Amino acid sequence: MFRNQNRFSFMSIGLARLINRPTFWSAATCRRFQSADVSAHSKVRGFTLLEIMLAVAILGMMAIAIFRFVQTNLTALQFSSETAAVDAQYDGLRDLLTTQWQSLSPLRAKMFGEPFKLNDRERDEIRWNCSAGPGLLTRYAPGEFTVVLRLQPANDKSDRLDLGILRKPQDDSDTAEGHETWVPLIKNVSSLEITYFDPRQNTWLPRSPGGNLPSLVKISIGRPDAAGPWEAIIPLRRTPYLY
Numbered sequence: 001m002f003r004n005q006n007r008f009s010f011m012s013i014g015l016a017r018l019i020n021r022p023t024f025w026s027a028a029t030c031r032r033f034q035s036a037d038v039s040a041h042s043k044v045r046g047f048t049l050l051e052i053m054l055a056v057a058i059l060g061m062m063a064i065a066i067f068r069f070v071q072t073n074l075t076a077l078q079f080s081s082e083t084a085a086v087d088a089q090y091d092g093l094r095d096l097l098t099t100q101w102q103s104l105s106p107l108r109a110k111m112f113g114e115p116f117k118l119n120d121r122e123r124d125e126i127r128w129n130c131s132a133g134p135g136l137l138t139r140y141a142p143g144e145f146t147v148v149l150r151l152q153p154a155n156d157k158s159d160r161l162d163l164g165i166l167r168k169p170q171d172d173s174d175t176a177e178g179h180e181t182w183v184p185l186i187k188n189v190s191s192l193e194i195t196y197f198d199p200r201q202n203t204w205l206p207r208s209p210g211g212n213l214p215s216l217v218k219i220s221i222g223r224p225d226a227a228g229p230w231e232a233i234i235p236l237r238r239t240p241y242l243y
Contacts, residue, residue, distance in 0.1 A: 086225065089186050093163075094232040096185070097149075097219065100137075101236050104130055106213050108144075113194050113208040113217075121222070122193035123161075125150035126208070129170070136167060137183060144170040151192050152182065163189045163221065191222030191229070 104111070113126040127148040132141040148166040153159070164184040195204040197216035208214055213236050221230045 086223075090221070090230050090232075093185055094219075094234065096137075097217075097232075098234050100130075101128070101213075101217065101234060103133060104128060104213065104236075109213055111208055111213055113196060115194075115206040121191040122220075123151050124192055124194040124206075126194050126217070137165070141167075141169075146170055149194075151189060152184075154187070160187070161189050162187045163192060186221070188224060189221055190224050191220075193220040193229075194218070195220075 101111075109128045109130065111126065111128040113124065116123045116125065125148055127146055129144055129146055130136055131144055132139050136145055136147060146168050148168075149163075150166065151161045151163055152166070154162050162184045163186040164182055166180060166182050168180045195206055195218045196208050196214040197203075197218070198205050199215050204218060215236060217234045217236065219232050219234065223230055
């Protein structure tokens with residue numbers, strides 16, 4: 001019986017030690033984890049100067065690429081806007097001449113055209129008679145006028161030519177040069193060629209046929225900003241070849 005009691009006491013002591021041992025291991029384990037975390041944290045370092053310089057260089061290259069892309073798009077947009085504005089001027093000229101010449105009276109118009117050339121460049125002109133209205137670009141001018149479509153220097157000291165119309169009253173008392181008015185239509189034009197269609201010969205003529213209103217008038221304008229001239233065919237009356 002004494003042996004059994006000693007055995008029971010020994011087992012109780014061992015069981016107590018076994019129960020208390022995990023608590024001791026947990027504390028030790030926590031201390032090891034804390035020391036490992038502190039050592040790992042102590043090994044974390046910041047960015048070096050070389051890494052910062054590389055990052056700044058990459059950002060700079062990206063900024064330059066974006067700037068060039070935006071600048072190229074803005075330049076292309078500006079160029080296309082200017083080109084569209086110039087094309088709109090020529091389209092407006094075609095509409096203006098069509099309105100003018102189709103409103104002319106066949107009996108009073110007396111349209112004449114002569115070919116001229118200066119420095120191997122065409123500088124033709126065409127003239128007609130009309131009163132106030134689309135043919136004169138005004139509704140309030142009294143009497144009859146002679147209107148000339150031609151090229152004229154921008155000023156006395158400039159070699160640049162402008163396309164426009166010269167309006168001159170037909171009244172003898174108003175034939176002074178001061179009463180002439182010049183209306184520029186398109187600036188910086190290199191040449192002007194005007195031809196007239198003859199339906200009887202089925203060909204284009206350099207001169208207006210006999211002062212009568214021609215069937216078709218072709219305007220060819222040399223553009224310094226384009227490889228080829230701008231052309232427009234303006235109908236004045238219906239012909240068998242135009243429907």
